[in-house]
Amino acid sequence: MEQNKVLPDGLDTFPKLLARNAVQWAELPAYREKEYGIWQSWNWAEVAENVNALAMGYVALGLNEGDHVAIIGRNRPYLYWAMLAAQSAGAIPVPLYQDANAEEMAYVLGHCGARFVIAEDQEQVDKVLEISDQTPNVEQIIYFDKRGMRKYDHTSLNAYEDVQAEGRAGNQRLAPILAERQARLDENSTCVMLYTSGTTGKPKGVVLSNTNIIASSIASSEFDNLAPGDSVLAYLPMAWVGDFIFSIGQCCWTGFCVACPESPETMQHDLREIGPTYFFAPPRFFEGLLTNVMIRIEDASKLKKHWFHKYMDHAKRVGPDLLDGKPVSFMDRLKYRIGDFLIYSPLKNTLGLSKVRVGYTAGEAIGPEIFEFYRALGINLKQLYGQTEASVFITQQPDGEVRADTVGVPSPGVELKIGDNGEVFYRSPGTFVEYFKNPESTKDTKDAEGWVATGDAGFIEESSGHLRIIDRAKDVGKMADGTMFAPKFVENKLKFYPNILEAVVFGDGRDNCTAFINIDLGAVGNWAERNNVAYTSYQDLAAHPDVYGTIQEHIEEVNKSIAKDSMLSGCQINRFLVLHKELDADDGEMTRTRKVRRKIVADKYDDLIGALYDGSATIATETEVTYEDGRKGSISATLELRDVKMVAA
Amino acid sequence: MSDTYVTEDGRTIGPPVLEMKNITLRFGGVTAIKDISFDIREGEIRAIIGPNGAGKSSMLNVINGFYHPQEGEVWFHGKKRKPMKPYKIAHQGIARTFQNIALFKGMSTLDNIMTGRFTHMKTNLFWQAIWKGPAEREEIENREIVEKVIDFLEIQAIRKTHVGALPYGLQKRVELGRALAAQPKLLLLDEPMAGMNVEEKEDMSRFILDVNDEFGTTIALIEHDMSVVMDISDRVVVMDYGAKIGDGTPDEVRNNQDVIDAYLGVAHEEN
Incomplete structure (x- = not known):
């Protein structure tokens, strides 16, 4: 790990940042929360005073340096201060997922050995008390919301404001202790520990130092010119690294204002x-919002509907170019201005996105249609790629270079390299210190030179220098001729078509790629209704020649787009079939969160895959299905297999 | 029982706030309530239960002054209460909810709950028309209390929604909110859980307990659902055919033979 100093002098810990802000921006709002129907706000001087009082209260209660302090609750200013106060008292905050079940919570509380737990309200206190026999390390619980807490045994329970009051009362005695502790903190001290959700195995505690968090905050704030006067809405889980960076890291560095919603x-x-001027949301948020808009437009009056579609078509044509500052003709500009007055501005206002200057989405692939919709409206939505171990930022898209299919250029200070198997590695000042009490995992993930394996496969586009993520590294294979095979990359492209619900692509070790398709019964059924196509069931509709035709067209379009990719042109689909049943979690073909279990599907439909590769035109098959009540049945069908046009690379 | 005592869960129950003495209520030839006496003590949750037509709602209407009993006396805070209009009784600190929701359907949740503050508003039409000055100040003060109620009942998300558009369970909660906004000394709830699903019942039970616990409000409730009543009340009055057939803690009532008969339907000798 690099030991050379990367942080500015005197600003290498959060207590120092807070002290600076309390002087420099004393009157500027730092945190807001809507309560009792009104936006309450606290300026930096008030925040510093609150944090200080709480930190002294912690010390009075017996918090030691280096202790872990668990924080459980929804986004509230008081809980952010609880984290800052933990740092001020020389301890390490550990925010937990508030919806974690008792078992997960017991594991994390036990693993980090927290002696102090800060809980938002009775509900969270109850959860902690429920598992108290598994977590003997927890000594004190501090709760914020007093409601319903009066009857509890208070030997180890404390109200937040009482702890603060005690801190204020003991100011003379406690302030010097606090000062000593803060003096011992430096850029290498642990800033925060965050548990990764971990799809496999137990959650891992990612230890992030002050350098990690502050350097990442500085770099990313400069990247997007964040400044005092900007504002964000804090609504994503506090245990997620992104929220820590936005609502504590960037907030304390740039002095912008964090607003917390009244309730979820x-x-x-x-x-x-x-x-807000700065906004982050996962793709499904934008998807859901767009669906809502479209539904409401369908219900709107004819004139509104007409205008909406007319001007949205125009926006999709010129909006993204305007946003990127590319040349657009005078007439198009004029028409966009009219559209802005009539449609775009009112719509953005309704969505709460009027003022968004910098918007990010990340986490999974976002449909290009969805992405373009928001860009067309003039919302500067961009993509970033990151993970907890990197203190969020690995790559992000600079203004003017935004595209739906890349995740951007390396963030300032980040070095990237692509491994032999296509896996993405990075190294940066934000790179985590270690996994807490887990040297083995640390060694597996981070090598001696500080390179961290992401577990994702990707490549850097030569023309633009942008990183493109194609798949999880373990799913990426090689085709018979040695070219890269990335099933999810192709599947995602297919799934962006509303008619295609699921796709499973095969090709590892083969000469060419083939695909199973599941049609979307809602979208295709709607088409059938409009075109007077009679059908009885999913199976019936899926086998309809017109449906096959439409799917074939989609696949050919996808092939065209894949052909443009020098690295992945080998992944074009050669043959496909539309499955006679929907892949289902009850049959074990998908996880409960609707992710396809590739291996199980491949084993179960072995005969169909065989037919895809032996050139037969049809195949008769019988498949066992499990009904929701657990009974088993079987469906038999004769499926058509079709060849698809491929495009020369 | 002494004047004040402390319950198992640490709440203090005070002396009686309301005493019903030998109440008899007739509608023409029908006797709805026959010579019933009981009291409601300060800080307790007091339930009135009984089968359909037992006279529970009539009893509630006697308490809040909508009906005037032909015989018997109502004592409130140690004084005999003269017959008076329901709104005057509301001024004395008794608020209620209704079995069939009685909200202003076209108004928002916020406005509906604001009407609960009506008895506390002092400015007259003149000042309200001028608005600036006392009327505005008063509105702000009262809005603050209403907002605390909204926060308490966790209905922030429907603050500006028309009540008519809300599901039944939420409407019931808004109605409770309106009663709470009056900051009553005695809160009367007429079948607060009627027609609710299990989850809504649990929520409502929680709120009733919380109101009692947080504000120390005395609560009298009528309820059909025996299990809910037994779980949340301190003492229970059981009525059947206008007469009181049981009075005591939930356990005492549960083991009372007359109550068991009334609920299991033993044949009555005369009707």
């Missing part, structure tokens, strides 16, 4: 009231 249900409404 009012998020959409609060978003509109706050009108």
Whole structure:
């Protein structure tokens, strides 16, 4: 790990940043929360005072240096201060997922050995008390919301404001202790520990130092010119690294304002009231929002509908170019201005995205249609690629270079390299220190030179220098001629068509690629209704020649787009069939979160895969199905297999 | 029982706030309530249960002054209460909810709950028309109390929604909110859980307990659902055919033979 100093002098810990902000931006709002129907706000001086009082209260209660302090609750200013206060008292905050079940919570609390737990309300306190026999290390619980807490045994329970009051009362005695502890902190001290959800095995505690968090915050703030006056809405889980970077890291560095919604249900409404300038949401948020808009437009009056479609078509044509500052003709600009007045501005206002200057989405692939929709409206939505181990940022898209299919260029200070198997590695000041009490995993993930394996396969596009993520590294294979095979990359492209619900692509070790397709019964059924196509069941509709024709067209389009990719042109689909049943979690073909289990599907439909590769035109098959009540049945069908046009690379 | 005592879960129950003495209520030839006496003590949750037509709602209407009994006396805070209009009784600190929701359907949740503050508003039409000054101040003060109620009942997300558009369970909660906004000394709930699903019942039970616990509000409730009543009340009055057939803690009532008969339907000798 690099030991050379990367942080500015005197600003290498959060207590120092807070002290600076309390002087420099004393009157500027730092945190807001809607409570009792009104936006309450706290300026930096007030935040510093609150944090300080709480930190002294912690010390009075017996918090030691280096202790872990667990924080459980939804996004509230008080809980962010609880984290800052832990740092001020020389301890390490560990935010937990508030919806974690008792078992997960017991594991994490036990693993980090927290002596102090800060819980938002009675519900969270109950959860902690419920598992207290498994977590003897927890000594003190501090709760914020007093409601319903009066009857509890308070020997190890404390109200947040009482702890603060005690801290204030003991100021003379406690302030020097606090100062000593803060003096011992430096850029290498642990800033925060975050548990990764971990799809396999137990969650791992990612230890991030002050350098990690502050350097990442500085670099990313400069990348997007974040400044005081910007605002964000904090609504994503506090245990997620992104929220820590936005709501503590970048907030304390740049001095922008973090607003917390009144309750999870009012998020959409609060978003509109706050009108953040900096906004992050996962793709499914944007998808859901777009679906809502389209449904409401369908219900709108004819004139509104007409205008909406007319101007949205125009926006899709010129909007992204305008946003990227590319030349656009005068007439097109004029028409866009009119559209902005009539449609785009009111729509953005309703969505709460009017003021968004920098918007990010990440986590999974976003459909190009969805992405373009928001860009067309003039919302500067960009993609980034990151993970907890990197303190979020690995790559991000600079303004003016935004595309749906890349995740951007390396963030400032990040070095990238692609492994022999196509896996993406990175090294940066944000690279995590270690997995807590887990040297083995640390060694597996981070090598001696500091390169971290992401587990994702990707490549750097030569023309633009942008990184493109294609798949999880373990799913990427090689075709018979040695070219790269990335099934998910192709499947995602297919799934962006509304008619295609699922796709499974085969080709590892083969000469060419083939695919199973599941049609979307909603979308295709709707088409059938409009075109007077009679059908009885999924199986019936799936076998319809017109449906086959449409799917074939989609696949040919996908092939064309894959052909443009020098690295992946070998992944074009040669033959396909539309499955006679929907892949289903009850049959074990998918996980409960609707991710295809590739191996199981391949084993189960062995005969179909065989037919795809032996050139036969049809195949008769019989498949066992499990009904929701557990009974088994079987369906038999004769499936058509079709060849698809491929494009020369 | 002494004047005050502390319950197992640490709440203090005070002396009676309301005493019903030998109440008899007739509608023409029908006797709805026959010579019933009981009291409601400060800080307790008191349930009135009984089969359909037992006279429970009539009893509630006697308490809040909508009906005037032909015989018997109502004592409130140690004083005999003269017959008076329901709104005057509301001024004395008794608020209620209704079996069939009685909200202003076209108004928002917020406005509906604001109407609960009506008894606390002092400015007259003149000042309200001028608005600036006392009327505005008063509105702000009262809005603050209403917002605390909204926060308490966790209905922030429907603050500005028309009540008519809300599902039944939420409407019930809004109605409770309106009663709470009046900051009553005695809260009367007429079948607060009627027509609710299990989850909604659990929520409502929680809120009733929380209201009692947080604000120390005395609560009298009528309920059909025996299991809910037994879980949340301190004492229970059981009525059948207008008469009181049991009175005591849930355990005492549960083991009372008359109550068992009334609920299991033993043949009555006369009707």
